[in-house]
Amino acid sequence: MSAPHLPKVAGIDPEVPVSTQTAAPLREIPAAPGAFIQDRLAGWVSDLTTLHELTERLAATATLDAALNELLHAGAALVGARRGLLVLERAGTTTPSTTLGLGLGPADLGHLETVERSATALGRVLDGPPDAADARDGIATPDLLGDQDLDPRHREVATRLGYAASYALPLASEAAGRLGGAVWFYDEPGEPSEKQRHLVGLYARYATEHLARLTELERARADIATVAEELLPSRLPRIPGVRLAARHRTGPQGGGDWYDALPLPDHALGLAVGSVGGSGPSAMAAMGRLRASLRAYAVMEGEDPVAVLSDLELLLRLTEPARTATALFAYCEPAARKVVLAGAGHTPPLVLGDRRCEYVETTLSAPLGMLACWEAPSVEFSPAPGETVLLYTDGLLRRTGDAMDRAFARLHSAAASVPKADRRDPAAVTDHVLRAMLPDGLDRSDSTEDVVVLAAHFD
Template identity: 50%
Template sequence: MSAPHLPKVAGIDPSLPAPAAASAFAACPANAVNSPLTGTTDPSGTTESSGATDPSGASAPSNTGAPRGPQRPDGLVQDRLAGWVSDLTTLQELTERLTRTTDLDDALCELLRAGATLLGAGRGLVTLHPVDDSGRTATATLGLGRADLGHLETIPHSPQVPHSPDSPDSPDSSQIAETPQTPDVSQASQSAPSCSSAPSRPSSPSPSSPSSRQSPPAPAPSAASHPYVHLLEGLPPVGSRSGTARPDIPGEKDLDPRHREVAARLGYAASYAMPLDAAAPPDTPSPPPGQNGPGQNGPGQDRPTQDGPAEPPPDRRIGAAVWLYDEPAEPTERQRRLAARYCAHAAGHLARLLELGRARTALAALHDELLPGRLPRVAGIRLAVRHRTGPRGGGDWYDALPLPEGALGLAVGGITGSGPSAVAATGRLRASLRAYAVMEGEDPVAVLSDLELLLRLTEPARSSTALFAYCDPASRKVVVAAAGHCSPLIIGDHRTEYVETSLSAPLGMLACWEAPSVEIEPAPGETLLLYSDGLLHRTGDAMDRAFARLHAAAASVPRAARRDPEAVADHVLRAVLPDDTDATAAAGRGSGDGTDPSGGYDELRSGEDVVLLVAHFD
């Protein structure tokens, strides 16, 4: 017979020995546990292995023969573990808030607020490298106004960088001479967004001490490319996660007098700068000699000839951030490590936003290049246009082209899809429409019928709305045909009404498209509005309310402004989309001279394309 099992009663030790991992953790003293965030260890570095210690401090005799059961860590270890969990929870919350931002300015402001919380600072500034090919920089501030930035820009660049007594010497004159000079950024303070104040700080930095100052041996070569280089001097090399502290600016002997004067004027006495390093975007190099590229010599022949994972791209510096203290102080070691981990994640997020912004800018530029660069000038008709490409590269398009016998062709439409493929399809569709309009423009139904056949044969997976208007200034007649597109709108002194076009399906939706045309006769001084459905969708209202809103906006155009198509376009956009166009209505014009066909509305944030084509009949 087997021995009876012990009953499972609380307080009875198990008969089997504890796992090795649990025994090792129990035998490890509290002061020998290292934190992944703080990195603190016991200075003595000793451990106990002979026995356990009871709360009274007496050492229990060792019993190597008997199995040791699991032992609970003491209160110090539990407190330390609770601190680690609290730090990780804080980082998780802050990084989640950062990753929810989709706009570069919002991400910069969130970075400043989170850094101020982690470091115990009150104010801050973050600046990025040129975000596009024009050399424009991106800057955001926390607790600093435009006047404060103006004062900061007056501080000259000093070759001397902060360093600790036990750190290597400052770079020599040859290294300084190779450092690029600070560019002229006199307009940077006028475009830097100001963030709201930081939340309450859970901890404050420790008092400064010259012996605890840590600084890298040499400045980062990219630091001098920032507009506020004096605040970012002494940053570590690319790839390092450490920051640079100036714990006592008034007492720093080698500081430029102008820097000390500006610091006293703005009321800050210490600073802590952190670099923003992110992985460089991976490139696709050409295959080396003896190795086939993708898609060559059949399947499987484009594999590399050497085994092993590809090397990750090197880090690159995209910018830097600095936080300011009102009193001489510097962050603790724990605060530095938390800020370094957060800034490493923030740099990656900012790099992705920068790349996304560049891609969207390039896509919008490509879309604009596929649209008319100059509106035609036809006697008796004046034109104006406002066009904005959505961030995903929508398929809305327009065209205006002169036709034989002094006529004018106007077209507006929208193809399904978004992204580069939709932009390319838009270009092909518009080019085909121009060819059909030149040959048979006086019959808009024939133009759209041929366009529908071409779309069904060459783009079977796409459909498109379209509206084509044949304008004859001599007879003051306009013939309109539409394929699932919004009805035009006529604005005059005695009427503001939609043109009743027949209900028809978009191109490519049916096996055979057909719809009758409509003929209208605008009176002298009246204006014809052609627009895309994106203008209605951007209102956020239902379609019937959006149409009513557009009608009310057109009817409210001042009588004096109705003679100017530019003024009509601006007024309609302001009235229909007040939240999006107030700040950008005066940014540019898309007129008959061909200057700025986008109309300068680069700040519209909706995903919908906006097209508004205005034709005024003299």
């Protein structure tokens, strides 16, 4: 009689003997298979977040100087350094166009300049072939003072300034080429890790593109400012009994604000300010034509400011019917202390003296180019000895960001606050008014408004 078979259970063979040895008790819970990957992903996300924040801060910079400062600080944070040096070079030259230090004073920069260029890591990334490995990965010098081949002058400067290691990186990209280079200094021997090099390399390539755009933008702004200055008086005339001063700032796109001062027969003086609608090269060209035309009309009919502006209105309407402009022309006789002026949609002059600070009451009139026939009464007034007549464009008021009525009040307050010791100097008057009206400075680059101020002080 055969032995009975044990019942079979799915997946278990009952005939396989069971081990008599028991497994050791589980003392630790093993890590999940994806924990390492999760840590790596978390690290990548953290690095990308940091890189994103730094590039956003860089992208928010609107001037080249601000971008260079941001680049130096961000690069130092990425590589773990405290000090740094950045050099920009003009294309095709080895002459630095901009040198900027982080944690380095002018004397420190002077010491660094005494080291031969080829003996430094920064010099090698600047002068090396663009496709060299150094141009991609940078040059790390982990122990400067321990390097037996180090240039003696470089060793002396490193000892004097107290840095022991450096990491140099070119500012280059495929689209922009090589613009310059940066180097960061360590107080102790060391070098950035592979991850740090990768992050700062990505950041530097993005920064290079941004710097290239800002460089072109600033070059264009400089060209526009040069053209605008050439369209305005190269110097102010000298007329007995009156002293002149002018300040002018052209917006980044080029605008149409202008001023003029020209000597007229019988020791008279013509003063004019105006603004052409629009911006850019077209507005600048129109401004030049308008100013030249007004000069011609002023020589022929300067004693009658209304006739001067009427002729200007006719010319503008016939030659440029789609354009508008404001203008103010004043005929001055310093010996007789007489000023006759007319304005076309322009802001009224301001008279400043020891006993008064007030706007000249002018008639309300439309800008040039808005009426079929422009004509408005002229205004005559007599400045007292020691008084200054201030002419300006509305760009000065708009730059404040205030409503026009508040901007006018602010201008009046700024003029009234000129110290008495400065009221007989037209240049000091204009500078004080500009400082009071524009605390951030006349050359603030984020404003699109032109600014013109012309001051005439009567002795």
